[in-house]
Amino acid sequence: MGAIELRGVTVERGGRTLIADVDMTLAPGRMTVLIGPNGAGKSTALKVASGVWPATKGSAALDSQDIAKLKPRELAERRALVAQGASLGFPFTVGEVVMLGATVPGFGLDSSPEIATGALAAVGLTGFEARNYLELSGGERQRVHIARALCQLRAARRHGTTGQVILLDEPTASLDPAQQTMVMALCRSLASAGLTVVLVLHDLNLAAAWADTLVVLAKGRVRAIGSPREVLTDELLRSVYDWPARVNATPRDGEVFVLPHHARDMSFEPSGAGRVPQGE
């Protein structure tokens, strides 16, 4: 329960093809991380998988049900999405923002605020309930929106919903390293609890350290799918990002990590935009 299947998905908007012929399976109990350069179609794939945008061609299904045919209410019970740069211009308290996660009547959150309190605790914001959202830092706001998504899923779960999906678009973008780790560990615990966890990340090391499955997108197409060790290679980074970097493995357990190429160690020539200055 909670598996999302994209089959041959193409999205065209405003005359441009954003993604083309994308196949991917987002499996329950796993953390699937989408990586790729800016404009590769990561957010578009996430929007199709979460039912926000319909596929122009191909199909997107949640447990074999066409996502495009699910009602907003049904979708909201099954999946939560933390969008990029979610913002709110009105002076809600943090507690109120988190409770917005259970906006849909019938989630019945008003009677059980402990769900919201718990969601805040899960992102390390215990005690922030009465703070003004507008006075928070960017990182705190980001975590409030993650808590809102958690609250949405938990509220629906109380009504017996199973097989849930959480999709996060660059959830760590404005977080410091410790908070990044906390959010990733939270995602891991959600996956362990059986949820389907999907993230878009720019930080390759974070992706390599936490992903069960990496999906590499470039120019709207899937370039590679597999475990970080299988997928991350010097060759792939050069061809996808046009970026001179080196993939290494830790001596201890062989976990892969990516180091940007240093100017003094030019073992290959980038072909264009990512060119590093030539040193002495």
Place this chain on the structure above:
Amino acid sequence: MNRVDRRIDPAASVAPLASMPKLRGRWVLPVAGVALLIVGIASLAIGPTGISLNALPRVVMAKFSEIDDPSLRREQLVLFGIRLPRLLLGAFVGGALALAGAMMQGLFRNPLADPGLIGVSSGAALAAVATIALGATPALAWMKIFGFYALPVAAFVGGLVTSLALLWIANRGGALSVATLLLSGVAIAAIAGALTGLIAYVSDDRELRDLTLWSMGSLSGSSWTKVIAVLPFAAVLAVVAPSLTRALNGFLLGEAEAYHLGIAVEPVKRVIVVTTAAAVGAAVAVAGIVGFVGLVVPHFARLMTGPDHRMVLPLSAVLGAALVVGADVVARIVVAPAELPLGIVMAAVGGPVFLHLVLSRGVAGAE
């Protein structure tokens, strides 16, 4: 690592329960209700024929008993023929305008999206003015089939067409652009204003005086007919509003986010646009253009209760009613026995108050 793990453990998230805030500012609503009651009584009592507070219950009682007390006949006539419809009209108009303003600000997630500012009132005004001035011409003669509803129907259609045009203009490309919305609203208001001016230019003197007075807003021509004309539109808005509060809260996060939360975005948008346009159109039709209510009252409500629409909407409705009724009392008193147009009082009071809000506490939403 252990420390981090413990912090995110879902089982550990049974955190302190007490601190989650309930609805803020629930005490404000009864206070606003009392304020409405007070200005309502003042509105019944004050005027060229003063009805003392002692006499008020007797006049009312006499009306509903069979006893015909000749000494109270004059007061009865004033109270039930003039004052009461005027009070109700003011309350309905004020409540509807404030409620419509609050809903539009929520829908557009912009604290400036008052029906007046984005041209909905201007569109309604244009249609109503056309009906006043051109109602006798063959082109609009068919409007007579609506009887005394012709003016509200025209204003309603004008407001609705303006709202839909705005949505269409600002919605192109999939997302509602707030900047486009406000700018095109200002443009539409200007176009409607120009056409209204043109109609005024070709009007005769009597029509012109009607139009001028009307464009400043007034409750002076109140009648039961007008009350009945505006009632259904205000009532529909009031009935629909409670079911939209959660959706409006979701809209404050953005349309896409509202959809993620499970809100059927497009139907909700359509309901809001149609009901607010109808109510604003009807309010404009019976009372002319009453500015500031739709803009200032929701702000005021938000300052007191926070932006949760479950509180903002009812509070806006009550405060809006109280404000218009109160302003109408002032309009009757200051230059008695003559009357000031309501719009002048509203602008004279509303402008400085709003400026004060902006300068002192910051407008809700203006980060």
